[in-house]
Amino acid sequence: MSQGSRMFKFLKMHETLFKLLNLHDAIVLFFYYSFLQSSMEHCAQVILYTLLMSERYLKHIDHGLLYYLQSNQTQGIKVRRSDLVGLIMRRNELANDILKASTTQQLPPLLRSPSMCKGCRHLNACTIYHKAYGGNTESSGLGDMFDSHIHHLTTAHCVFLRHWDRLIDLEAKEMQLVKNEIWRSRGLRGDPLTSCLTSIVLDTSKELLHHKSYKDDRFVYRFVHQDIPSRSLNASDGESLSVVASPANVLDCTLRSGDYVMLSTKTGHLTVASGFITDISRSHVSVSLSKRLRLPGSDAASEAQDLFQEVWRIDKDEVMTSFSVMRFNLVQLFQQSAESSQLRKMIVDLEAPRFDSGCIFSQDPAISYIWSEKNLNDDQRRAILKILTTKDYALILGMPGTGKTSTMVHAVKALLMRGSSILLTSYTNSAVDNLLIKLKAQVISILDASIKN
Numbered sequence: 001m002s003q004g005s006r007m008f009k010f011l012k013m014h015e016t017l018f019k020l021l022n023l024h025d026a027i028v029l030f031f032y033y034s035f036l037q038s039s040m041e042h043c044a045q046v047i048l049y050t051l052l053m054s055e056r057y058l059k060h061i062d063h064g065l066l067y068y069l070q071s072n073q074t075q076g077i078k079v080r081r082s083d084l085v086g087l088i089m090r091r092n093e094l095a096n097d098i099l100k101a102s103t104t105q106q107l108p109p110l111l112r113s114p115s116m117c118k119g120c121r122h123l124n125a126c127t128i129y130h131k132a133y134g135g136n137t138e139s140s141g142l143g144d145m146f147d148s149h150i151h152h153l154t155t156a157h158c159v160f161l162r163h164w165d166r167l168i169d170l171e172a173k174e175m176q177l178v179k180n181e182i183w184r185s186r187g188l189r190g191d192p193l194t195s196c197l198t199s200i201v202l203d204t205s206k207e208l209l210h211h212k213s214y215k216d217d218r219f220v221y222r223f224v225h226q227d228i229p230s231r232s233l234n235a236s237d238g239e240s241l242s243v244v245a246s247p248a249n250v251l252d253c254t255l256r257s258g259d260y261v262m263l264s265t266k267t268g269h270l271t272v273a274s275g276f277i278t279d280i281s282r283s284h285v286s287v288s289l290s291k292r293l294r295l296p297g298s299d300a301a302s303e304a305q306d307l308f309q310e311v312w313r314i315d316k317d318e319v320m321t322s323f324s325v326m327r328f329n330l331v332q333l334f335q336q337s338a339e340s341s342q343l344r345k346m347i348v349d350l351e352a353p354r355f356d357s358g359c360i361f362s363q364d365p366a367i368s369y370i371w372s373e374k375n376l377n378d379d380q381r382r383a384i385l386k387i388l389t390t391k392d393y394a395l396i397l398g399m400p401g402t403g404k405t406s407t408m409v410h411a412v413k414a415l416l417m418r419g420s421s422i423l424l425t426s427y428t429n430s431a432v433d434n435l436l437i438k439l440k441a442q443v444i445s446i447l448d449a450s451i452k453n
Helices: 003-021 040-057 081-104 123-132 144-150 155-180 303-309 323-332 338-347 357-361 365-372 378-389 404-417 429-452
Strands: 028-032 063-068 073-078 196-202 211-213 218-225 260-265 270-280 284-289 312-316
Touching: 040 063, 040 073, 040 081, 123 144, 123 155, 123 323, 155 323, 196 303, 218 270, 260 284, 365 378, 365 404, 378 404, 404 429
Parallel strands: 028 063
Antiparallel strands: 063 073, 196 218, 196 312, 211 218, 218 284, 260 270, 260 312, 270 284
C-alpha cells in the first residue's frame, strides 16, 4: 500500500470512529515517518502541541494521537497534569541553562547517566563540547562511552572549537541587539540607504487577501505605500504602473527580490512574521510567508479587516543566517566520520591541499583549453590548472588589477567543459555581478552547445 493511500485510509477510519463515539472535543494528531517505538520525546511533543492548540483555539484539548507512517500504527496520548508540570519544569531548567550559557559561557553539566545518554541523539555534541571546555572522563560520568566519542580530539581541536564558538556567540548577540533595537535605531520612514520599508499597507485592490502558491505551499501578500491609492497602481490589464505621488511615497530602499525579511506592525512595534521578498518595484512589494498572516489577539470575525487596517513595516532579516546551523556545522567538524576527519585535517589542522599533477598530461578537454587559451598569462594559467587538478581545494591570491576575475571566467568555462556544477559566491553582490557580466557571452555559447549535443 502506498504512503498516500495509507494516510487516506487512516484519516477516514478515525473520522468514522469519532462520529460513532460522538466525540466533540478536539485532539492533536501528530505524524512520525518512522516505526512505532516507545518514545518519551514523541509523547512530550504531542503534549506541548495540546497546550499550543488550546491557547490558539481557546478550547481545552487533553488528548493526542500519534500516527507512525511506516508501521501504520497509532498510539493514544492522554495529557495528565503531572506530565504538564514535568514538562514546564524541564522547560524552565532549559531556559535557565540557555540564559547561563549565553551570558557566562558556561554549559550545563552532563546528566552522568550512561543508560539515558546512550540512546540520545545529542550524545556526540555533548561529549565534544564537554571535552572542549575542559571536561574529562571522570567529570562526564559516562566512562568508556565518553572516551569512545572524543579519543580522536587533540588540544588544538578543543582550542579551535572554543575560539569559533565564542565568535559565533558574539556575532549572534550583536545581530540580536540589532533585531531588538530595530524600532529605535531607524527613523519612521524608510531611508533609501537602509534595508527597510515603512508606512506600507496591504493592497486592497486585490480580490483575495493572500495568494497561496500550491507549488511550495506558501502565502504571498502584496503591500503598497500607505499614501498611494491602490487603484492607481494597476492598469486595466493587471500590469503594474510606475505611479508615484511624491518621492516620499516611493518604495525605494536596498531590499531586493529574494531577501529574507521581517514583517512588523507599526502601531504595536511587534514582529509578527518572517519570509522573503518575491517581487519588489517602486510601487509595491510582495512577501512570501510560510504561514497565513495573522495579528496576535485578532479574532476570526475581524481578522481580515484588522490586517487591512494595520500599517506595516518590512525590515531585512540580518539574522536569517542561522547561528544554530553554524554551531551544528562547527560540531560536525569534530565527529569521527571519514568526511569530518578529512575536513578537520584541512580546516583545523591546516593540512596542505592535494593535487593530481598526472592529469595535466591527459586528454582532458578542460586542461587542453587552458593550455591553448592565448588570453591567459603564465600566472593565470598556472592558477587555473591548480583549480582543475586539486583533490581538496585551491586558493588563488592576487592584488587588485592582476586579473583574478578574468582568471575565474576561464576557470568556470573549463569546469563547464567537464560538466561540473559550479557555485559562484562572494562577500559582496557587486563582485558576483562583475564576474557574471564577463561570463555572460562566453558561458551562454557553451551552454547552447551543450543543449544541442
